[in-house]
Amino acid sequence: MTDDSRFEQDMKKETGRPDSIKESALQPAGARRRGRRRWILLILPVVAAVVGIWLWRHYSVRESTDDAQIDGHINPVASRVGGTVMAVHVDDNQNVEAGTLLVEIDPRDYEVALERARAELAAAEASARAAHTAVPVTTITTSGQVNIAQASLQSAEARVTVAASDVESARARLGPLQARLRETEALLTKAVQDLARMKELIAKDRISRQQYDAAVAAADAARAARDGAGAAVAEAEKGVAAAGARLAQARTGVDEARAALEATRSAPEQVSMSRSNAASAEARVLQVRAALDRAQLDLDYTKVKAPVSGIVSMKKVETGQVVQKEQPLMAIVPLDNIWVTANFKESQLMNMRVGQQAVISVDAYGGRKYRGHVQSIAAATGARFSLLPPENATGNFVKVVQRIPVKILLDQGQDPDHILRPGMSTVPTVFTR
Secondary structure, X not given: OOHHHHHHHHHHHHHOOOHHHHHXXXXXXXXXXXXXXXXXXXXXXXXXXXHHHHHHHHHHOEEEOOOEEEEEOOEEEXXXXXEXXXXXXXXXXXXXXXXXXXEEEOOHHHHHHHHHXXXXXXXXXXXXXXXXXXXXXXXXXXXXXXXXHHHHHHHHHHHHHHHHHHHXXXXXXXHHHHXXXXXXXXXXXXXXXXXXXXXXXXXXXXXXXXHHHHHHHHHHHHHHHHHHHHHHHHHHHHHHHHHXXXXXXXXXXXXXXXXXXXXXXXXXXXXXXXXXXXXXXXXXXXXXXXXXXXXXXXXXXXXXXOOOOEEEEOOOOOOOOEEOOOOEEXXXXXXXXXXXXXXXXXXXXXXXXXXXXXXXXXXXXXXXXXXXXXXXXXXXXXXXXXXXXXXXXXXXXXOOOXXXXXXXXXXXXXXXXXXXXXXXXXXXXXXXX
């Protein structure tokens, strides 16, 4: 028996396997290696397909860009008034709270201006009180003047009525006296004529001396009666003239009273003018009070305080420096309100929406990652907000993929130590699904 026969018998004894299996075990090692390679070649495409599908699903829902940086507010601090800096209480990179005193400016000029404004306010308030007091005084005075003028007019008109009545009475008395005068003149004429005839008769001794004396006496009596009637008429004419003079005087008084009444008709205008003066004085008070408030504000502005909490940066002021109004002094950067501005390509925004989650990798800390979410997407591309935006209608058009800023907010508690700084480079990745 050969050695191969003995080996096969020994194998059958030891294993008890069928001959077919024993024969396969006896196959050369190269054949086994070829079988493994066939299996590997069959499995590799499947594994590659699975890995490819996984990578596609992984990166198809993520949009990333390295054109991004940390952003934040930079609050400038400027002088609201001009003057000499007396003290600077902070230094660069110092953390300050809102309301912290930063800079003091010499307040003496503004204290003087405040005192002057207070004095002007006191004077204006006194003038306003006097103007308000003059309103009722003017009202009462003008009302009294109107009443007096009206009473004077009524009294003058009454005197005219009385004087006119006196004129009528005087004229009424003059008429009978004039008639009496004419009567006595007629009687005197008759008596004189009778006496003349008696003289002729007495000269011819045709009448007695007694008759002649009676004619003389009658002529004398008629003459006396005529003289008395003339005197009465003259006295009555004087009475009429006096009554006419009183009437003319009374009418003059009426004219004067009417003129005085017309003068008092400006009383409402005088009252209105007085009220206008009071309103003007009150407006002056408001104006001076505003100037006082302005002076108080200027004095308060000599103490420059921090508008927000943050880190002092870009300090440009020193003690003894003369600063002008609105001159920048420093800036404060609040680190508790920062975000990421990522400039994504326009082709990356198809599935990007507000509220989607994001992961931000910060270069300054070895790619340390922070969580965040999309807060908003800009309304236009960055090129549109540039100083010289492109004009595609000029004929020099070259298509360039535009970038649109996307604002990503850090989630609450992601930067408790405030180690992130505006301007740091980041690589944000937004999960679009």
